[in-house]
Amino acid sequence: MQYIDEFRDREKIISLVNRIRFESRKPMRIMEVCGGHTMAIHRFGIPSLLPGHIQLISGPGCPVCVTDRRFIDHAIAFSRQPDVIITTYGDLIKVPGSSSSLEREKAARADIRIVYSILDALTIAKKNRRKKIVFLGIGFETTAPGTAAGIIKAQMAGLFNFYVLSAHKVMPPAMSAIIQQGVPINGYLGPGHVSTITGSAMYEFIPDKYNMGVVISGFEPLDILQSIYMLVRQHEANQPKVEIQYSRVVRPEGNSQALELMNEVFELRDDWWRGLGVLPQSGLAIQQKYADFDAEKQFNIEIEPTREDKACICGDVLKGIASPADCRLFGKACTPTDPVGACMVSNEGACAAFFRYRKTAAE
Amino acid sequence: MTKEQKIMLGHGSGGKLSHELISSLFLRHFQHPALTAMTDSAVLNLPEAQLAFTTDSYVVDPLFFPGGNIGRIAVAGTVNDLAVSGAKPMFISAAFIIEEGFPIATLEQIVTEMANEARHAGVSIVTGDTKVVGTGKCDKVFINTAGLGFFHVEFPPFPGQESVKPGDVILISGTIGDHGMAVLSARNELPVQSGLESDCACLNELILEVRKASSRIKFMRDATRGGLGTILAELCEKSKFGIEIQHETIPVRESVRGMCELLGFDPLYVANEGKVVIVAESSDAQRILLALQNHPLGKDAAIIGKVVEQHPGFCWLKTEYGSSRIVDMLAGEQLPRIC
Numbered sequence: 001m002q003y004i005d006e007f008r009d010r011e012k013i014i015s016l017v018n019r020i021r022f023e024s025r026k027p028m029r030i031m032e033v034c035g036g037h038t039m040a041i042h043r044f045g046i047p048s049l050l051p052g053h054i055q056l057i058s059g060p061g062c063p064v065c066v067t068d069r070r071f072i073d074h075a076i077a078f079s080r081q082p083d084v085i086i087t088t089y090g091d092l093i094k095v096p097g098s099s100s101s102l103e104r105e106k107a108a109r110a111d112i113r114i115v116y117s118i119l120d121a122l123t124i125a126k127k128n129r130r131k132k133i134v135f136l137g138i139g140f141e142t143t144a145p146g147t148a149a150g151i152i153k154a155q156m157a158g159l160f161n162f163y164v165l166s167a168h169k170v171m172p173p174a175m176s177a178i179i180q181q182g183v184p185i186n187g188y189l190g191p192g193h194v195s196t197i198t199g200s201a202m203y204e205f206i207p208d209k210y211n212m213g214v215v216i217s218g219f220e221p222l223d224i225l226q227s228i229y230m231l232v233r234q235h236e237a238n239q240p241k242v243e244i245q246y247s248r249v250v251r252p253e254g255n256s257q258a259l260e261l262m263n264e265v266f267e268l269r270d271d272w273w274r275g276l277g278v279l280p281q282s283g284l285a286i287q288q289k290y291a292d293f294d295a296e297k298q299f300n301i302e303i304e305p306t307r308e309d310k311a312c313i314c315g316d317v318l319k320g321i322a323s324p325a326d327c328r329l330f331g332k333a334c335t336p337t338d339p340v341g342a343c344m345v346s347n348e349g350a351c352a353a354f355f356r357y358r359k360t361a362a363e
Numbered sequence: 364m365t366k367e368q369k370i371m372l373g374h375g376s377g378g379k380l381s382h383e384l385i386s387s388l389f390l391r392h393f394q395h396p397a398l399t400a401m402t403d404s405a406v407l408n409l410p411e412a413q414l415a416f417t418t419d420s421y422v423v424d425p426l427f428f429p430g431g432n433i434g435r436i437a438v439a440g441t442v443n444d445l446a447v448s449g450a451k452p453m454f455i456s457a458a459f460i461i462e463e464g465f466p467i468a469t470l471e472q473i474v475t476e477m478a479n480e481a482r483h484a485g486v487s488i489v490t491g492d493t494k495v496v497g498t499g500k501c502d503k504v505f506i507n508t509a510g511l512g513f514f515h516v517e518f519p520p521f522p523g524q525e526s527v528k529p530g531d532v533i534l535i536s537g538t539i540g541d542h543g544m545a546v547l548s549a550r551n552e553l554p555v556q557s558g559l560e561s562d563c564a565c566l567n568e569l570i571l572e573v574r575k576a577s578s579r580i581k582f583m584r585d586a587t588r589g590g591l592g593t594i595l596a597e598l599c600e601k602s603k604f605g606i607e608i609q610h611e612t613i614p615v616r617e618s619v620r621g622m623c624e625l626l627g628f629d630p631l632y633v634a635n636e637g638k639v640v641i642v643a644e645s646s647d648a649q650r651i652l653l654a655l656q657n658h659p660l661g662k663d664a665a666i667i668g669k670v671v672e673q674h675p676g677f678c679w680l681k682t683e684y685g686s687s688r689i690v691d692m693l694a695g696e697q698l699p700r701i702c
Contacts, residue, residue, distance in 0.1 A: 045688040046686060
């Protein structure tokens with residue numbers, strides 16, 4: 001397949017692995033902060049190619065995983081309202097709330113529909129004018145412009161039965177918090193999709209302030225290995241900087257149109273991240289001028305008190321200071337079929353990836 | 364019956380309408396003396412033999428998709444369940460749960476497809492049932508089929524999972540993921556024109572050819588829901604052996620790969636309706652492969668891996684560039700990713 005097979009070329013991969021093995025001397029912990037990277041790393045078996053002293057750890061890159069349980073409770077409460085249709089990306093459907101999940105509510109006849117894009121949700125709103133359509137807006141800078149465009153389209157089309165519940169977040173505050181909270185890492189595998197929108201400049205504070213490198217990576221085996229190689233070279237030479245490996249997609253200035261859309265609709269607010277706590281100016285709230293479409297403002301309903309499972313260590317897993325295997329619940333009380341923590345739910349979650357691809361210490 | 368006729372609750376009442384539907388539709392298409400006798404059970408004359416018996420229910424949305432439809436799957440799925448156990452499929456039952464208002468013309472299309480598929484596979488539909496439920500109580504039509512097969516003296520049941528040993532080879536009869544992706548693209552939820560067709564087919568003839576070629580087959584299973592990956596994970600779960608498969612040897616169509624890449628799916632976990640996984644002694648690997656490839660339904664067959672002593676209980680996938688990872692069972696459904 002064109003544009004894919006080139007990046008899985010056997011000879012190139014082997015030669016790159018050899019270069020990493022040859023040039024890397026110092027132990028290294030590299031954190032990926034994009035769920036797509038977590039999945040790709042496991043799917044292609046990247047860890048099995050690296051020397052033992054290079055460790056890959058998963059950070060808070062899965063939007064589903066870092067989202068507050070209260071958000072799910074909120075969505076569930078909406079789904080129980082008469083004449084409400086919930087539209088959501090597939091990943092959210094299994095995430096446990098305090099006492100239920102969207103999947104369970106769906107089985108109990110709530111109208112919950114999986115969509116591939118916010119445009120599908122708008123079509124549903126157009127076809128069901130008498131119902132209220134709530135779109136669950138989740139994700140980082142990657143999906144936020146899409147949600148913004150959806151809201152603007154809804155306004156232009158006069159779809160006032162369309163609402164967004166926003167849990168959108170931005171990535172840099174989390175990358176900063178990881179370092180400040182003392183998680184031992186030596187470099188970031190920069191998020192490919194997020195950076196397509198934002199560009200690379202927003203990471204400059206990481207080498208400047210924390211003396212740590214960031215390489216923005218693509219998602220194929222060669223991309224990831226080349227990015228690791230670039231980080232190894234930076235680390236060996238002690239010259240941390242921001243580099244773009246994924247240059248066929250990411251521009252230093254980002255996608256200005258998408259950024260404009262985001263700024264038009266959203267504003268920054270303090271937001272709660274699983275494992276990291278409240279991070280200043282890290283969440284995206286819908287601005288007052290688009291309040292008609294803000295589910296938080298338009299629905300006045302009671303939400304059950306939030307309950308978390310105390311044994312769940314998703315927080316530490318997200319920070320990269322615990323491995324999924326360290327969790328008492330992992331693989332026993334918490335499995336992809338019956339998840340306790342969000343990290344086990346999402347395809348991109350560290351626990352789900354770990355469970356699926358490396359279930360035991362058989363490696 | 365005219366074209367515009369719809370299924371009404373009365374068609375499931377057991378009264379006159381039911382009889383009309385049965386005689387003018389089901390009996391007409393599924394002709395067999397045991398069925399037309401209209402007794403409570405079919406009385407069957409079987410050779411004295413070991414029997415295989417199976418049942419499965421079919422719910423597909425949409426009912427018709429490129430390469431197949433619910434009727435064909437309902438016959439082929441049950442035929443395949445019998446065939447992979449080593450039996451010769453002979454008799455099939457067909458039970459319909461139909462939603463009120465369902466067009467009888469569409470029902471007839473489905474029934475015709477079932478009759479054709481059964482004829483093609485050499486099995487007879489000999490008993491059945493019809494129930495009609497109110498609007499919204501089921502999605503258009505659900506079909507349950509049960510199947511009865513027998514074992515020829517020359518072809519006893521396969522030795523099964525317990526006989527599998529390190530050194531055995533693993534084969535697949537063709538490309539994986541065709542059915543799942545064809546159905547998904549037919550659902551109109553995706554703006555994708557894949558040109559993909561389901562692989563829905565009866566495999567009993569293919570399996571017979573393979574059996575003629577080799578007596579050293581140990582285990583067979585049709586890789587349906589859950590895909591090839593789930594079958595392999597199940598096969599070694601709780602076993603004293605492990606499985607190692609080689610990524611580049613697994614046949615996947617480019618269009619299936621492309622759609623999987625787009626949606627973040629793994630073809631290993633996408634459904635098939637006409638593919639069989641075979642475990643056999645390595646000495647017969649080439650004979651089996653040749654027998655598969657000589658049949659139209661097995662032309663893309665491949666040897667994809669082997670049974671190993673290492674990592675008992677787990678299936679590992681090796682890539683062409685030397686990395687490896689575990690192949691686990693699919694938990695729930697594959698869902699499209701956010702980013």
